[in-house]
Amino acid sequence: MPKIVVLLKQTFDTEEKIIVTPQGVDEREAKFVINPYDEYALEEAIQLKEKLGGEVIVVTCGTERAQEALRTALAVGADEAVRLDNEGLGDDSYAVAEALAAVISPLSPDLLLAGLFAVDSGSGSVALQVAERLGLPHASAAVKLTLGTAAELGLTNSVQAAQYALIERDAEGDTETVAIPLPALITAQQGLNEPRYPSLPGIMKAKRKPLRTVTLSELGLGTGARGSSRTQRAALSPPPPRATGKQLAGSPEEQAKGLVELLRTEAKVL
Amino acid sequence: MSRTILVYAERRDGLLRRVAFEALGAARRLAGEGGSVHAVLAGSGGAAEDAAALQARGADVVHIADDPTLQDYAPEAYLAVLRAAMDAVRPDALLLGHTAAGRELAPRVAAAYGAGHIADVTAIEPFEDGGDVGFIRPLYAGKAFERRSFLPGHPWVVTVRPNNLPPAEPQDAGGRSGGSVQALTYAPPQLWTAVRGLLRRAGGQLDLAEADVVVSGGRGVRSAAGFEPLQALAAAFGGAVGASRAACDAGYCDYALQIGQTGKVVTPQLYIACGISGAIQHLAGMSQSRTIVAINKDADAPIFSIADYGIVGDLFEVVPLLTSEVLRTNQQAN
Numbered sequence: 001m002p003k004i005v006v007l008l009k010q011t012f013d014t015e016e017k018i019i020v021t022p023q024g025v026d027e028r029e030a031k032f033v034i035n036p037y038d039e040y041a042l043e044e045a046i047q048l049k050e051k052l053g054g055e056v057i058v059v060t061c062g063t064e065r066a067q068e069a070l071r072t073a074l075a076v077g078a079d080e081a082v083r084l085d086n087e088g089l090g091d092d093s094y095a096v097a098e099a100l101a102a103v104i105s106p107l108s109p110d111l112l113l114a115g116l117f118a119v120d121s122g123s124g125s126v127a128l129q130v131a132e133r134l135g136l137p138h139a140s141a142a143v144k145l146t147l148g149t150a151a152e153l154g155l156t157n158s159v160q161a162a163q164y165a166l167i168e169r170d171a172e173g174d175t176e177t178v179a180i181p182l183p184a185l186i187t188a189q190q191g192l193n194e195p196r197y198p199s200l201p202g203i204m205k206a207k208r209k210p211l212r213t214v215t216l217s218e219l220g221l222g223t224g225a226r227g228s229s230r231t232q233r234a235a236l237s238p239p240p241p242r243a244t245g246k247q248l249a250g251s252p253e254e255q256a257k258g259l260v261e262l263l264r265t266e267a268k269v270l
Numbered sequence: 271m272s273r274t275i276l277v278y279a280e281r282r283d284g285l286l287r288r289v290a291f292e293a294l295g296a297a298r299r300l301a302g303e304g305g306s307v308h309a310v311l312a313g314s315g316g317a318a319e320d321a322a323a324l325q326a327r328g329a330d331v332v333h334i335a336d337d338p339t340l341q342d343y344a345p346e347a348y349l350a351v352l353r354a355a356m357d358a359v360r361p362d363a364l365l366l367g368h369t370a371a372g373r374e375l376a377p378r379v380a381a382a383y384g385a386g387h388i389a390d391v392t393a394i395e396p397f398e399d400g401g402d403v404g405f406i407r408p409l410y411a412g413k414a415f416e417r418r419s420f421l422p423g424h425p426w427v428v429t430v431r432p433n434n435l436p437p438a439e440p441q442d443a444g445g446r447s448g449g450s451v452q453a454l455t456y457a458p459p460q461l462w463t464a465v466r467g468l469l470r471r472a473g474g475q476l477d478l479a480e481a482d483v484v485v486s487g488g489r490g491v492r493s494a495a496g497f498e499p500l501q502a503l504a505a506a507f508g509g510a511v512g513a514s515r516a517a518c519d520a521g522y523c524d525y526a527l528q529i530g531q532t533g534k535v536v537t538p539q540l541y542i543a544c545g546i547s548g549a550i551q552h553l554a555g556m557s558q559s560r561t562i563v564a565i566n567k568d569a570d571a572p573i574f575s576i577a578d579y580g581i582v583g584d585l586f587e588v589v590p591l592l593t594s595e596v597l598r599t600n601q602q603a604n
Contacts, residue, residue, distance in 0.1 A: 014411040014531065015550050025410070036532070093387050094380060117373075119531060120410055123389035128377035137346060137462035140374045157464045166466075171343075172370045172477060173526030173534070175469040178344075180462050190532040191525060230386025230424050234404060235417040239557070245564075245577045255581045256591035259563065260599055262579060267561040269483070269540040270599060 001054035002147065002163070002182075004045040005109035006078065007100065007127050008038035008060050010069035011120040020238045034069045037115025039195040040188035044145055045113050046077040047193060052147065054110075055079045059103055061086050061096050067211065074206035075198035081211040088216050090229030097129030098228050102219040105134060110163065112185040116141050124187075131185035139180050141189035144168035147182070155179045272304035276361035278352060279309045279324055279332075280371055286311075286320045288437060288480050289367030291327055293430050295438035296394055297365050298328045300403065306330045310355040310454065312348055314341040318451075325449040327438035333358065333454040344463040345374055352379050354456030363426035369479070376429045385425040388418050392434040392537070392558065407431075411531045411554030432479045433537045434558075471526040476510040478529070483509025483540045486529055486556070489516040490545020490566065490585060497523055499589040500544055506596040512536065514552045530555035544585040548573030565589065 012018055012030045019026035034042070045056045058073040060066050061084040070081035084103050089095055104112065112131065117124030131138045146153065146166045153166045161181030169176050170189045198206070221227070246262070248255040264270040275297040279290040290309075297307045309329040311317045314337060321332040335351040352375060356364065364379060366372035368390045380387035388405045395404035395417065404417040405428060420426050478484060485504040487497055497511065504511045512529040513522065529536055531554035541559035546552060548564070548571055556562070557576055564577035565585045574580045581588055 012410060014413065014554065018410050018413045020410075020414040025414070093377065093389075094385070097377075097381060122407075122409060122411070123387070124373050125377040125380070125387045125389055128374055129381035129387070132378040132381035138374065139463070140345075141370070155464065157462075159460060159462055170370075171468070172479070173524075174471055177466040177468075179464045179466060184462075229421060230380075230384075231388055231418050231420050233416050234402070234419050236409070237415050237417075239408075239412060239415060242562075242576055243578070245562075245574065245580050247574075247580045247582065252583055252587045252591055255583060256588055256595045259579055259581060259592065260595040263540065263561070263563075264599060267540070267578065269561050270596070 002048065002052060002110040003054055003107070004048060004056045004111045004113060005104055005107055006038070006042050006045045006056060006058045006073070007112065007114040007130070008042060008058055008069060008073060009035045009118045010060065010062055010066040011035045011118055014119045020236060022236060024236060032065065032068065034072060035115050035118045035120070037117060037119070037188055037190070040190065040192040041113040041115050042073055042076065042078065043193045043195040044188060048111070048147065049077070057082065057107060057109070059100065060084065061089070061100055070211055071206050072198055074209045074211065075202040076196055077202065079209065081209070083211070083213045085213055085215045088227060090227050091233060092229035092231050093123055093125035093129060094230040095228040097126045097133060099216060099219060099221055100126065101130045101133035102221060103214055104130060110182050111147070111165070112136060112183070114185065114187050116187045116189050127185060127187055136183055136185050137180045138185040138187070139165065139167045139169055139178055140187045141170040142167045142186050143170050143175065143189050143191040145186060145192065153179065157181060272302040273300055273362040274305060274359060275301045275307050276355055276359045276364045277307065277309045277329070278364065278366040278372065278375070279311050279320065280367050280369060281311070281313050281320065282477070284313065284316055286323060287367060287369070289369060289430065289432040290324070291437035292432065292435040293365040293367055294324060294327055294329060296430060296435050298438055299394065300363060308333060308355070308359045308361065310335065310351060312340050312351040314338050321451045325451070326440045328441055330449045332449065332451045334451060335454040335456055337458055339458040339461065342465045343371060344461050344465060345378070346459055346462050349375060349378055350456055350459045351454065353382065354454050356383060358454065361425065363428060366429050368429035368431045372429045376427050380427040383425055385427045386420050387427045387429075388420070389429045391428055391430045394435065408558065411550070412557050431535070431537065471524050478510050478512055478527070478534050478536055481510035481536070482538050483507035483542070484512045484529070484536050484538045484556070484559070485509060485542045485544065486512035486514065486546060487517050487522070487544050488514040488546030489520060491517055491522055494522050496586070499586065499593070503542070503589050503593045503596070506593045506600070507540070509538070509540070514546045514549070543573050543577070544589060546573055547571045548576070
């Protein structure tokens, strides 16, 4: 019965309108969701638990607001939730991974699941840095996942382990099938599953499930001026505006001719 | 300021990827006058030609890891190569492409070497000698850009988005002293990953992320057969075919071709959106393309708001006409 830890992040809903100011995103106008890729990871964890038993612990790093995301995860079936309070923690993948690894290490998960990347920062760095710190193998961008023994999965891996993960993964459009021994990190790609919505009984039950908060000082990590951060944001700006486009007029023949002419002479891409 | 830079010269199917030259170009600039640029090549066989190509474009030292265990890509095997190269070179910075491999190797190297990681970089800001280097990267699916920099005292790991930075060009042989090629000593690790199969789904076409021209179809393409004229247009440009999520969901084409927030992010020189309305999901994957053309029946489609050139019309009528026009122009140029 596997113990599964799911790393998740609360993000802006990037499909909604976002107002960018030099100080950051206007959070009053933003809508917050669980990072969509992390939803696939969470759903997979819950499906595995339904099939194999065990438990699902969700872990996030964020402000108090991120507890909404954890409550949602508990409502769809996670058993326990941990929030690493980001007070004193830099906005930097190295520092965040260091702290998350300290939270996850004592949990000794059989399986660590996370989204391929978060749609806000788009780096996809933290989960893999955590795996490196915990000495776990990984497989990225899973679109199918099966757990079992070597005999059950028909494997002949060179590393001996009690349990393995058989993964179909997206490799730049191609699908690669790989097997890795557990414990391991697996990151979720779109297509892994269809995440469920929380049910009303689920939401009621979630209120009584354990949700604890861990601070950096409890982990024995220095908060210092910049803590362990290796990078920092120097500026934030909206994308450069695009010039207003040209509409091509005339018959389809004239439009085609006109476009190719513009691509050659003006855009110089031909 | 001069720096020592290590470039991971990624290969795909035994060929050096273009993003390796883009990373090399960035490395040359970051290294500065007195700095040095190292490149690491990994694989099984056929490295000599690639090493020569890297040297001609400014790599001072090329480190080659040639081993049968590198035939198939397994992250831990390639990580062992990168670690050996990091230990041999002790660089100030490691540069990789923000590709499927680079995305998973870079964070692990960063964590192992106490390095910072700046991912998916689309531009490196001109910097004064000794000044902060600014790495520009998109955030929130391209709705904002941040300028990020490294704090002093630790190595850097940077992944660069394909098709955004200028590639290193072959240099005048007289201008530089010829570089050297070295075999990289490394111990092949015990493999965690057993690769059991690879299913080619992108139809063997040019990698979408690296294509100069992408012709993309949406729901307006109406069927799998509807993609044929798009393929002809892409072929005329020497480009690749992509699709919106709607076209993939409708079963017109494989998800391998999907461009968007989920799916691939592309920044070609020319992006031609055919029958694509322009949902935010899709724009996140292509809005940074240099020139955008939209062909759509609906004059109010949001795609026109980011297009440089728009044609309101029937793609089945316009696309074949465009193809013959492009072919005619190509012929004249030859």
